[in-house]
Ligand SMILES: NC(=O)C1=CN([C@@H]2O[C@H](COP(=O)(O)OP(=O)(O)OC[C@H]3O[C@@H](n4cnc5c(N)ncnc54)[C@H](O)[C@@H]3O)[C@@H](O)[C@H]2O)C=CC1
């Protein structure tokens with residue numbers, strides 16, 4: 210029986226996706242965590258933990274180095290909530306262009322019976338503009354950014370995108386009318402609206418700071434539905450004060466931007482739709498089951514992709530550092546145990562490598578000795594033995 214520990218509100222459909230070989234929240238020695246936004250940075254990861262699946266995109270709440278050192282694979286669910294974020298950004302673009310927040314607040318304050326004459330006079334304060342023909346800069350053109358860019362084109366906007374690390378797969382999803390910029394400054398220079406859709410990593414902290422805000426034309430509306438810290442809130446406050454920014458919309462509050470007339474903070478609801486939560490939870494559950502049962506890896510954050518059909522009787526999986534001579538050391542241990550290798554595959558991602566070795570015959574008595582011997586190889590993080598049922 211595999212043990213799963215869940216954090217946060219996980220959609221029931223995801224929990225229901227686990228087969229009867231899985232138990233939820235019953236053990237202190239979980240094989241897997243199924244999480245959303247819980248911050249794991251300050252928690253020790255148990256040695257039993259083989260996989261963390263994040264239902265959603267961002268993994269900045271997962272200590273990736275510690276997980277790798279523990280031999281724990283980390284996955285997210287790419288694209289599962291991208292449409293939810295896209296629809297929210299489109300809603301915000303319309304809210305921003307038509308002053309909807311201020312207009313609704315006005316009406317909430319003027320409830321007198323003979324209000325109609327007054328509103329006919331005052332409504333000019335809420336005159337809006339149309340999105341048609343305006344320019345949107347999209348920083349980050351992955352799952353969310355590409356959908357936002359394409360949808361904005363559909364509204365008749367000019368769209369300019371910036372993403373120096375765009376994958377070939379992601380590039381296929383972007384309409385050819387989206388103009389490519391080679392710097393953030395170029396992307397934002399003529400924009401009326403700027404939206405950012407990048408992961409929170411060391412090199413995206415303050416990605417939009419004082420210099421980038423200074424490159425924007427005055428009265429831009431800025432959206433950050435990626436993560437707090439990617440836009441420099443201090444620079445935003447300065448730009449608002451100086452009249453260089455019209456409004457800042459973000460999903461990530463902090464005290465210094467609370468209750469500001471020109472800042473709208475939502476409570477991290479970008480991916481909060483019933484559909485997105487079901488997508489993320491079911492995708493995460495499937496990822497956990499595939500990894501625990503076959504060792505196969507697709508789209509992990511800290512391991513290379515490695516998919517080998519599991520046709521043999523037994524499979525060893527080894528997470529190890531990406532250093533010379535590892536495969537030879539591993540195969541020597543198998544040879545010393547008298548094992549014939551049926552299939553073998555190895556791949557690396559940055560400093561980490563992953564090896565799958567299938568064997569047909571295995572003496573159960575000596576299998577634990579072999580696992581111990583493999584674990585003793587310096588630079589090995591985790592060895593698993595899987596049995597093909
Ligand atoms: N508010 C919310 O509830 C949600 C927030 N998010 C956030 O949005 C982020 C993006 O989500 P996805 O589009 O699904 O991820 P993704 O991984 O599909 O796309 C991210 C894109 O950002 C690009 N990128 C990375 N560094 C960059 C840089 N310095 N400049 C420009 N582009 C850069 C990458 O090349 C990639 O194409 C997530 O990492 C997460 O933090 C995602 C979903 C929901």
Ligand SMILES: O=C(O)CCC(=O)C(=O)O
Nearest residue numbers: 245246265266267480481
């Ligand atoms: O609603 C959630 O669990 C978080 C969505 C999100 O921020 C993400 O997918 O990165």
